Amino acid sequence: MSGIAILSLIFGGLVGLLVIGMPIAFAFATVTIVSIIFLQGWGAPLQSFVLSIDSGVTNFTLLPIALFVLMGELLWQSNIANKALSAIDKWFGRVPGRLSLLSVASGTAFSALSGSTLANTAMLGKMLLPEMKRKGYADGMSMGPIIASGGLAMLVPPSTLAVFYATIAHISIGALLIALILPGLLLACCYGAFIVISCWLNPALAPREESSDFNLKEALRELVIYILPLSVVVFSVVGVIFMGIATPTEAAALGCVSSLIMAFCYGGLSTRKLIDAGMGTVRITGMMLLIMAMAIGFSQILAYSGGGRELVGFVSTLSLQPLMLIGLMMLVVLVLGCFMEQIAIMLITLPIFVPLLKLIDADGVWFAVMMLINLEMSLMTPPFGMLLFVMKGVAPDGTSIGSIYRASLPYLAINGLVIALILFNPWIVTILPSIMK
């Protein structure tokens, strides 16, 4: 049997198991074990697979996954985010689409503190959506920006998915985290520009408020109390990596400690909340690390089957332009994103994509950023985007899922636009890692 036929069987089996609802980690384990038995036989190869679980997880560079999650959980549980949101609100006067812009600004700020897209979206939705609805904001100016900016949490460091990606694709975790800063801010700026222009062209989308609340003294006071201290947390993660003071793992640990100190200083962390933060961390970390443990064995069996090599050889005979090949890879991710979960997409596609990228000599970090933005889109693509359902959960009764789908469409288009912008302007991604110490 040819390598590509084996590869097709492996992927077919995997997709079949995923579709019947088998947990992702065990679907990978099942396919790997069955492939080992058929290709390598019973006995020692299975023992090697079990040992790959050990070597797959006992990896210092995976520790940021746990620590970034813990950091975010501590900050969410302590309610600092609520206070910060109110402080950011003080800085928006009578700009068109004030609440929409507030959701983008605070969504971006919280993204720099936590990697949880679900928590980000749920919190913004709970806090801002009722007021937006009361003031007559259109869906595209209320639910749309909340979904879009909530999704930024998986891009802007600390991003657990970026760590996961970098580990699987064997690229520098620090460089990827730093490379994601500009594209994340670019996305936020594009969302903001879209909101302002749309509301300026059609004021009915977001009715202006009657009186101006802006009070410089009050705004400055809240900035100093609630926003500036949070920048210490952001610096303890991103700043120390950028300045070369600490590795991403060490930066993540410092981020946890500074978040804990911050949470205690603001008095929002009871014993109950501390326990909730810990168990919330275990819930996400345990799930991700188990998938990671299975990924090693899976990629080993893919390599053994020879299918990946044959596929790369086949693609090289097609003489595709590098940009066209990358465009095709992005299309595959986009289509998979409509139906599948991000980690599964990474594990399925990266063992094939990474050799293809080497074939065309593409920058791994540049591609990673585009793929992560694409994966962020999968959180808001109909019909199964997770954030659409989070929004449905926090939206007022009677909000149809169709209206949520429509609200997210312009922001999906913006994401696509930013991917295209990065595709033709790689410096947006490479500039910060190149000046990093």
Next chain:
Amino acid sequence: MNRAYNTFLDICGGTSAILIAFCALAVSLDVILRFFGESLMWVFEVTELLLLYVTMLALPWLARERGHICVDVLVNNLSPANAARLDVCTNMAVAAICLLITWWGGLSTVDAYSRNLTNDGLVQYSLWISRIAIPFGFGLAAIEYLRLSAQSARKGVSK
């Protein structure tokens, strides 16, 4: 019995959380000490080992909490009775995979113990200490998935 077992799984999950917090503190302390020219030599190896324990202790607890993510596109569109039947099948399959990993993990642990294998890092420890986490975690997960199968089977019958 059921309650005691559930409490045991809660302890596993809680220990996993404590280990993560310990890793955060240990790595931070190491970074701070580095500024004073000191270093905790054991941090690298110990946190790596603890990551395995974090994963394996969380595994059965997460199974009980149905926290291992899955693609539920098909399952959500089935009738409750069919969804329960499918759930029984997938949980049984997962339990079988867990048992297989438990068996081979157990053999690897015994092998490491009988041959007195050690790791080759700065901090040396017997390899059975790390390997035993695998049959422990997957063994409990197998039990948990069998329990989930039984629950789904009961649910399917009641539909």
